[in-house]
Amino acid sequence: AQSVTQPDIHITVSEGASLELRCNYSYGATPYLFWYVQSPGQGLQLLLKYFSGDTLVQGIKGFEAEFKRSQSSFNLRKPSVHWSDAAEYFCAVGARGGSTLGRLYFGRGTQLTVWP
Amino acid sequence: DAMVIQNPRYQVTQFGKPVTLSCSQTLNHNVMYWYQQKSSQAPKLLFHYYDKDFNNEADTPDNFQSRRPNTSFCFLDIRSPGLGDAAMYLCATSRDRGETQYFGPGTRLLVL
Numbered sequence: 026a027q028s029v030t031q032p033d034i035h036i037t038v039s040e041g042a043s044l045e046l047r048c049n050y051s052y053g054a055t056p057y058l059f060w061y062v063q064s065p066g067q068g069l070q071l072l073l074k075y076f077s078g079d080t081l082v083q084g085i086k087g088f089e090a091e092f093k094r095s096q097s098s099f100n101l102r103k104p105s106v107h108w109s110d111a112a113e114y115f116c117a118v119g120a121r122g123g124s125t126l127g128r129l130y131f132g133r134g135t136q137l138t139v140w141p
Numbered sequence: 142d143a144m145v146i147q148n149p150r151y152q153v154t155q156f157g158k159p160v161t162l163s164c165s166q167t168l169n170h171n172v173m174y175w176y177q178q179k180s181s182q183a184p185k186l187l188f189h190y191y192d193k194d195f196n197n198e199a200d201t202p203d204n205f206q207s208r209r210p211n212t213s214f215c216f217l218d219i220r221s222p223g224l225g226d227a228a229m230y231l232c233a234t235s236r237d238r239g240e241t242q243y244f245g246p247g248t249r250l251l252v253l
Contacts, residue, residue, distance in 0.1 A: 057239070068147075068231055068244040069184070115183060119239065127172060127191075127238030131183035 027052050027125070029118050031132035039140045040108050046101040046135050048116035057119030058099040059129070060090055064112045072114075075099065086110070111139045144168070145245035147232050153251045154222050162217040162248045164232030172238055173215040175207060176231040178247075184231055190215060191238055219250075227252045 028051045038044055050056060057076055061069040073084025080092040090101045099116060116132040146165045154160040164173065172191050176184035188197045190209040204226070206218040219226055229249050233242040 059241070061244070066229075066247075066249065068145075068246040069233075071241060071243065074241055119242075121239060127189070127235065127240075128186060129184075129242060133183050134181075 027056070027118055027120065027130045029116050029130050029132035031114075031116055031135050033135045034133070035136045035138065037138040037140060038106050041105050044101075044103045044106045044110070044137070046114050046116075046137070048099045048101065048132060050097050050099065050116075050118045050130075052097075052118055052120075054121060055094065057121060058090075058092060059117040059119065060084065060088070060099075060101050061115045061117060062086075062112045063115065063134075069115065072101070106137075106139055108139045108141060111137055113137070145232055145234055145243055147230075147245040147248050149248060150246065151249045151251070153253060154219075155253050156224065157221045160219050160222055160250070162219075162230050162232075162250070164215045164217070164245055165213050166232075166234045166245075167213070168234055168236070168243065169212065170234035170236050170243075171212075172235045172240075173209060174233040174235075174242060175205075175215070175217050176233065178229040178231055180228075187217070222250070222252045224252050226250065 030049045059074045060072040063069050075082050075092045113134045115134045117129045120128050148163045174189040175187045178184040187201045209215045229247045231247045232245040235242045
């Protein structure tokens with residue numbers, strides 16, 4: 026069965042520090058992979074996605090993520106965090122085919138706090 | 142800008158009183174989704190429309206219904222809201238199944 030694990034429920038970093046949010050997935054084949062960000066009381070905004078090709082993908086707001094097939098991981102990184110990055114981050118796996126085509130499987134989310 | 146719009150942003154209803162949430166999109170996408178998100182949890186898919194084809198998730202309660210009168214609009218109807226239905230309801234769209242989903246800002250539902 027498909028599943029997504031975000032092992033860190035809450036991460037706190039200082040402004041200007043680097044950031045890595047972890048995401049591991051379980052899927053029978055190579056999935057579509059997404060990172061979304063959600064500010065309080067808002068919907069989900071797409072940060073970046075991986076469908077195929079280059080395993081290092083660039084997103085908005087200076088974020089990047091690397092797909093590592095051997096580790097079933099899709100970790101999100103940012104070299105220097107800004108206070109406005111404080112939000113909840115969701116990793117999601119998208120089914121490529123079969124009866125679940127189009128369905129997104131979300132991790133439980135990682136809440137990011139940024140100290141000034 | 143093309144976008145996904147949800148109205149209202151906040152909805153207060155009484156226990157057992159039917160409520161309808163609205164979603165519209167200017168992206169001309171074929172697929173529209175409804176998710177329920179409770180506090181500090183991941184979004185949970187309730188159902189989706191692929192064009193006019195309705196696809197219900199197996200564990201979505203019968204209390205939740207949906208309508209899609211045209212490509213642009215989709216509605217979520219909660220026939221008899223209970224206290225446990227208080228949540229954020231997110232609408233999303235994608236051009237086709239298996240493609241990127243774009244989310245609206247959500248409707249926060251409070252049940253008194």
